[in-house]
Amino acid sequence: MPQTAIAAEQAPTNRALREFLHGLPGVDDVGARERAxxxxxxSVKTTAKAAALDLxxxxxxxxxxxxxxTPGKVRALAAKARRPDPDDPDAPAAAAVCVYSDLVGVAAEAVRGSGVGVASVATAFPSGRAPLEAKLADTRRAVADGATEIDMVIDRGAFLAGDYRKVHEEITAVREACGGAHLKVILETGELATLDNVRRASWLAMGAGADFIKTSTGKVAPAATPPVVLVMLEAVRDNLAATGRAVGVKPAGGIRTAKDAIRNLVMVQEVAGPRWLxxxxxRIGASSLLNDLLMQRAKQRTGAYAGPDYFTID
Known part of the structure; x- marks a missing residue:
């Protein structure tokens, strides 16, 4: 485990960043895949499963x-996030709705007063290829329109070319532009090629001020694979030990069933610890997952599957 970390308030040189990131312990690729x-x-059963589904x-x-x-689609999505199962008042609300920046105002109005957050994929999603000025303007507009969270995608080209300082500076600048909004930094792990790079990108993002590290845009495969999530959970666990700061994790892309979601919760418990539950x-970034969670909740409650057409289609 690293004994130090990159400080967000500093402007480290590319050499210093390279020394730190390439000095991290290597990932045992086979071991990570076997553990995942x-x-x-x-298995999670009975009352524990019911609690896991609600969580x-x-x-x-x-x-x-x-x-x-469209605005209509976003309003419908927001209504579902606020009350996922209209026939079950005990069904909890989702954490947030996630939309493009130009639809943040619509989403913010639709969830007002509910406690559901509004996340916006600002910063040239999904490529991350745009001038920093454009990324910052997009971020500021989204926050002004009501975004409580910004999901920023890193410039993978810069990362893979070893220009860690550029990635660090962009994350730091976007963090500042977020103001009071939380910053989730998307690594796009499907393009990082190795688990070592996933670990390095995780530490780079955390050191630059990320509140969350996120696997993927959902536009590139593979996305939130279990070994990738495991490595990212190890990173946030070790970062807490090294810095005292807890950073969140958000897998996104490919998590479609309740079984997938519960497997991720088991991994959270076993790798990062209960604080992350x-x-x-x-968080789990998803569209179709919620319907399967609701189907499984209905099965727990009634003893029978309601069927996928019982719930709204996203």
Missing amino acids: AGLATR AVRMVDLTTLEGAD DPALF
Whole structure:
């Protein structure tokens, strides 16, 4: 475990960043995959499963990120986030709705007073390829329109080229532009090639001020694979020990079933620890997942599956 970390308030040189990031312990690729596979075999039953399903619902960032998104679709999504199952008043609300920056105002109005957050994928999502000035303007507009969270995507080209200082400076600048909004930094792990790079990108983002580290945009495969999530959970656990600051994790992309979600919760418990079993520190970016969670909740409550057409289609 590293004994120090990158300070967000500093402006480290590229050499210093390289020395720190390449001095991190290497990831045992085989070991990480075997441990993730082993944790996936754990079962959660009866009352523990009911509690896990409710917790997973509370962790969902209900997401629509399509070019054809409309204000009406965003309002419908927000209504579902506020009250996922109209026939069950005990069903918890989702954590947030996640939309493009130009629809933040619509989402903010639709969730007003509910406690549901509004996340915006500012900063040239999903490529991350735009001038910093444009990324900052997008962030400031989203926050002004009511975004409580910004999901920023890093410039993977700069990271893979070893220009760690550019990535660090952009995250730091966006963190400042967020003001009181939380910053989730998307690593796009499917393009990072190795688990060592996932670990390095995680530490780089945390050191630059990320409140969350997020696996993926959902536009690139593979996305939130279990070994990747495991490495990121190890990073936030070790960062807490090194700095005293707890950073959240958000897997996104490919988590579609209640079984997938519960497997992630088991991994959170076993790798990072129970502190992360909270929407303040663990989120799941998804669109279709919520319906399967609601189906499983209905099965727990009534003993029978309601069927996918019982709930709204996202």
